[in-house]
Amino acid sequence: MAETDPKTMMAYRYVPNELNPVAQRIPIPIPAADEVLIKVLAAGVCHSDIGILLPGDSINGFVPRSTFTLGHEGAGTIAELGSAVASTHPNLKVGDYVAVWSGKPCAQHSCAACAAGHDNLCVFTTGAIHGLGLDGTWAEYIVLHAGSAVRVPASPARVPPRVVCAATDAVLTPYHALKTCCGVRARDTVLCMGLGGLGVNAVALAKRVFGVACVVGCDTRASAQDDARAAGADYAVGPDALLALLAEKHLDVDIAIDFVGVQTTFDACFAAVRPGGTAHIVGLGTDAVEYRTLKLMSKDLTLKTSFWGTRAELAEVLQVVADGLLEPKVTSRPMSQCVEVLDNLRAGKVQARVALVP
Ligand code: NAD
Ligand code: ZN
Known part of the structure; x- marks a missing residue:
């Protein structure tokens, strides 16, 4: 096909x-018939993308051994509706501004997870996730199940695509x-x-x-601690200073919550949390972590984990962003620079989030 053929697009795979x-x-x-074609306006780069590309990483073990377009965060406009949509x-109509919820839940939306509203778990068990096996957002267009295109309750001028795409995962x-897993309360202290x-x-x-009454941030990077203070953290410190600060x-x-x-x-999270508290793991920095059983029991700790979020929660998050309660910090870069952006993320040189623009 000729380089300029209008029916082709660049994709980063x-x-x-x-x-x-x-x-x-x-x-x-x-x-x-049940899908929409979306013109991608911005596509996020997540630390999980590093794991997907790294042989031996747990996320790399999760994705199929086939070629697919990367990118599980996205924002765009609907370019075409499938015949049944x-x-x-x-x-939904052509031109709508939407967030890409990158799962493709079971065809009938009738499995036990979907029926209970946990569509994030349906797509985890079936592995049907755009950017983690299905073609993702690091391209000019993506096709998505119509139910996974979540309308943004604001214009691109008010909530830019780079922010919408961060909303879909980050x-x-x-x-x-x-909210859902830890049931956070206003009186809590959260690390x-x-x-x-x-x-x-x-x-x-x-x-x-x-x-929340008190939020403590912890990161090895001083610049990330600064970002956390700007985001509202009451305290932000390095790991070595954490226990002394709490005392x-x-x-x-x-x-x-461990995002590493x-x-x-x-x-460190185990050591920091109070007796009776909750340690929650989100980060996938390593394939396996160990805990000492008696140490856990001696504090009556609850250990939790979670995977991504549901479509209904994404609609709530978009409303929060549209209402101006939250302004995620996101930098835009041309999509052609995705390798450089990944290198920067690997080297710890990215502040908050980067969105790729096709
Ligand atoms: P990121 O690279 O943007 O942020 C990671 C942060 O951790 C950086 O600021 C880094 O300086 C800091 N850090 C690294 N080592 C540290 C240490 N030893 N002590 C303290 N801070 C340290 O990554 P991200 O995109 O925010 O993703 C975070 C993790 O969450 C990744 O492992 C990613 O794969 C995972 N993830 C999980 C889910 C899920 O559903 N469970 C979803 C998305 C991402
Ligand atoms: Zn992610």
Whole structure:
């Protein structure tokens, strides 16, 4: 096909055993009856993308050994409706500004997880996730099940695409962890371990949306600590200073959320949380972490984990952003620079989030 053929597009793709995305010109996909074609306006870069590309990583083990377009965060406008969409999803029309919820839940939406409203778990068990096996957002267009295109309750001028795409994971995942899984309360003291794309939004959500009494941020990078303070953290320190800070300020951590997910951060969260509190793991920094059973029991701790968030929660998150309660910090870069952006993320040089623009 000629380079300029209007029916093709640039896509940045996972190719088994390649350590970086491979740029390929591929056909613009055609939506099936129950799908929509979305023109991508922005596509986020998550730390999980590093794991997807790294042989031996737990996320790499999760994705199929086939070629697919990367990117599980996205924002765009509907370019075309599949033939059945006008009747199944009459709220959607060409031109609508939407967030990409990158799951493709079971065909009938009738499995036990979907029936209970846990569509995030349906797509986890079936592995049907755009950017983690299905073609994702690091391209000019993506086709999506119509139910996974979530309308943005604001114009692109008011809530820009780079912010909407961060909402689909970097905000949604901590929202689900804090609200649904940990049942965060206004009187709580919350520790956010790791203040990158997800963690800094967790700080902002805890303070500005859930009105949490005290939020402590912890990160090895001083710049990420600064970001957390700007997002509303009452305190932000490095790991070495954490326990001393908690002792000095007489802080009892009710909920400690680990957005890094390696042994040292897991241990630090365990050590920091009060007796009877909750340690919650979101980060996938390593395939396995160990805990000492009696140490856990001696504090009556609850250990929790969570995976991403639901479509219903994404609609709530978009409303929060549209209402101006939360302003995720996101930098835009051309999509052609995705390899450089991933290198910066690997090197700890990214502040908060980067969105790729096709
Ligand atoms: P990120 O790279 O943007 O942020 C990670 C932060 O952790 C950085 O600020 C870094 O400086 C800090 N950090 C690294 N090592 C540390 C240590 N030892 N102590 C304290 N801080 C440390 O990553 P992200 O995009 O925010 O993703 C965070 C993690 O969450 C990744 O492992 C990602 O794969 C995972 N993730 C999980 C889910 C889920 O559903 N459970 C969803 C999205 C991402
Ligand atoms: Zn992610």
